[in-house]
Structures are given as structure tokens and as C-alpha cells.
Amino acid sequence: MRAGSRESAGRHEPAAPGQRTVVAPVLAVALALSAIVLAGCGPATGEPGRSPARHTVVVLAASSLTDALTAIAGDFEASHPGVDVELSFAASSTIVTQVNQGAPADLVALAGTSSLAPLDMSRIAGDGVRALAGNTLEIATPPANPGKVGAISDLSRPGLKVVLCAATVPCGKAAASALKAAGVRARVVSYETDVRATLAKVRLGEADAAIVYHSDVVSAGDQVHGVQLPASVNQRVDYPIARLTDNPMAAELMAYLLSGKGRGRLREHGFLTALS
């Protein structure tokens, strides 16, 4: 359910001469698969035996919200028959770029209030921007903690492999501020394009440590070990949510997210209560 930008940017395959023998079967398989897929997902309204009134709400959300929003969307769909919530997760900066280029979305939930700045405000409908949740930073290490990271100052140890989010995405900005506040020059080996890609490098055991959100450490369960940052250097990141269309179901989903039930789910996933 991730935005496809990474895949499309990477797929770039000129055909080679002398591979005719390969191309024909590959094309045949591709066409057959497309036919099967297309046959399987015709417009819902056209299917017999189904209520024609199905509503879809499209939500673009920061990748740190992946697990929490997936759970809340499931609750919402269960309590609102006939409503489909389509979720797409990416870095907040990617989402803002997509929306400014006219991506069809009903709701956007971003990490960091500063992520909103480049958003074309004329696209925001209705009740404007609301605060959805908050988050803090935490160091994630593999469960065995091979780099023996016990504090933020350990991130400067030579030979350690530290992965951060790129400075263009909110978790990268927040991590840079925290490192600066602590006066630590981390041994960075990679700047990943979103927080989940950053976390993945730790989950796979390739990196010794990463600075991610507390909610990411909660979502990864026992696949990562969390190391707290001292309050003096930690950064609070707030998550604004905005409605872009007058789709009534979008307004309802937004109200649900901000309700006690929605906020309870967010807390379960390690988020802080939004500042009002």
C-alpha cells in the first residue's frame, strides 16, 4: 500500500536485441496476468449482488502512521459498511509534492507541522487543518544490540553503522536537531527516504542503530530494541491532518480519527495525544 514512486523510478529496462526468444513468453505472461487482474477488479458498482452505493475515501499519510492508520481504517470500515478506505503511505514531503501536483486524495496526514508549509493551502477544504497526534524520537537497534548502543552519545563511536532519515523528510530534520542538541556527530552510513525504510535497515540487521519515532519502535515489537533519548535533546513531532475534498465520508473519517476511539488506537501504537 505504499506510493509507487520508488518502483517506477527504478524500472527502466531497454530491450536488448537478440532476446526475442525471451520477450515473447514474457509478454504473453504479462498480458495474461493483466487480463486476470483487470477481470478481477472491475468497478465495484458494476458487480451484481452488491449495493451500488460504495464510498471510497483516499488517505495519503506519513509512513510512520502505517500501522496505526491501517488499524483505524479497519475499525472504520467495520463500523461503516459500504465505505472503503484507501491508504497510501510515503514520506510527508513526497505526499505534499503529490498533492500539489493534483494527486486525488481526500485526507492527508503528515509528520511535522513544518511539512505543511509547502502544501498549496487553496487545496484544503472545510474545517482546515487539525492536530491528529504527536510523536517523539527514539533510537532503534537490532534486538541483540550488536553496536552496544546505550545512549545517543554512542552514535559517534567509530565503526558504528547509523542510518538516519534524509534531511528532506520530517524524521530526518528532527533527528538532525536532536543530534545537534546533544553535540553528537553520528557515524551515518545512509540517509533513507522515509522513516520505515530507515527502520527496515535496523530490522534487517544491516545497521547498528537508527533514529526513528517512538511509534516505530512500538510497531516493530521485539524485532528492534529501543534506546530512549534524554528529554533535553528529544524532539516532539506533531502530526497535522487536513481534509482536501468535500467527500462526506472523508469528513466522517476525519471526525472518527479525532474521536476518543481513533486517539485510543493512536496511543496504542505509541503516539502521543495531540496538542489542542
Added chain:
Amino acid sequence: MARSPRWARAGLLVPAWVAIAVLLVPLLALLLRADWAGMPAQLAKPSVVPALRLSLLTTSATLVICALVGTPLAWLLARSTHRVTPWLRALVTVPLVLPPVVGGVALLMAYGREGVVGSTLLEVAGWSIPFTPVAVVFAETFVALPFYVLAVEGSMQGLDPRYDGLAATLGASPWRTFRTVVVPMVAPGIASGAALAWARALGEFGATITFAGNFPGRTQTAPLAVYVALESDPQAAIALSLVMLLISVLVLGALRGRWLR
């Protein structure tokens, strides 16, 4: 056969022009949206030159590896009549149809710190491949080698087997036949395979960012720099894209004039 030749021709011309539009409209848009006056300033940005340098270095290394191991493989595939050869040929094409991100995951499983080969490497040599320029070369070779092997094998298939037979009767060893008869005669095929493999390596994104990560000057190749810049500085992304377009056109154009048909 056709009742009206004009209609028959339109039936071919219209889709052909659609195909040209599909390919050229995005490239023209890139040219139109570029800030030409600001181009020198965009290209002087700190992320641009290291990314281009890394891309040129890693794609060159990829090309050398493709030629060294890919040419003999192409020759074996072209000449072997063993019953496993068709299966081997099919396996060689797998990375061709694999999404590059999947290739990156597969590389991590093999050569990552906890990978099948990588964990042993870490124990023995105390070194791991991910997050290094070597990882970039691994990723590029993984996706580019099939292009090279298939193109070169195609031209070797077209080589009359009597040439190798003749060389053998004159006393040449198989290695000497390969080196002095086969390789010179399929030089155009090798050149076109090299061009395709190089172009594929230059554009590599998914496997690289998954396996090698993204660190300026070390693993951030030009496509990665374009992707990262797009979110903070679209004009820098466009400028870098145009440089990549220019390099690709120059290299492919030079090869086309000489060898590609």
C-alpha cells in the same frame, strides 16, 4: 491485399506516432520545465558532482565485470548443447524481469551482514558490503549483466560454428579460439550489449537504494540524488536529470553510429 493502401498506412502510422509520443513527451517536458539560466548554479550544488562521479565510476566497474564474466557465459550458452543450458539461459533472464527493489532485497539476503554469504564475510574479513560503493556495483551488476549476456549470446548464436571448427583444426586451443576468433567477430554484439548494460546500470535505482543505501559521495548515485532532490529542490533534480539524459544520449549515440543497428 488491403482495400485502401492509404487506410492501411494510417493504421500503422497512427499507433507508431502514439508510440513516439509516449516516449518523447516526458523527455520534452523535462527540457521545457528546466531553468536553463540557473543550470550552472544547479549543477554546482554539492550533491550533484559527487553523484555523477559515483555513477560513472560504478557503472564503469559494472561494465568491466559484465565483460569479464558475461562474455564467457554468453559463449557457453551459445555453444553448449547440454540439456541444462536452456534452464541456465532462463535463469540468467530472471533479474531482467524482477522488480529492482526485489533484487535489492535478494542482495541483502545474500550479502547483507546477516546474509547467507555476508555473515561469513563479516566473520572472516570483518567487513560488510552494504552501504559501500562495492554494494552499488553489486546492485548494478545484478540488474545489468542479463542484458549484456543476452545481447552477446544473440550475436554469438549468429556466428557460423565452422569458424571455431576451423580454428581448432589449425591447432588453436578453445581459449585461443575464443580470444582471437570469437570475440573479434562478435565485437558489434559486445558493444551493443555493453551499451545496454551500461544504460541499465546508470538508471539503476531500486536495488541500489535497498541494498547500498543512500549516502552522498559513497552510495548516492545520480538517480538517487535526483529522487532525493525532487522533494527539496525540484530544479536541481531536473538539472541532474538533464545531465543524465545528455550523457546517455551521447554514449548511445556514439555507439549507434559505430556498431548498433
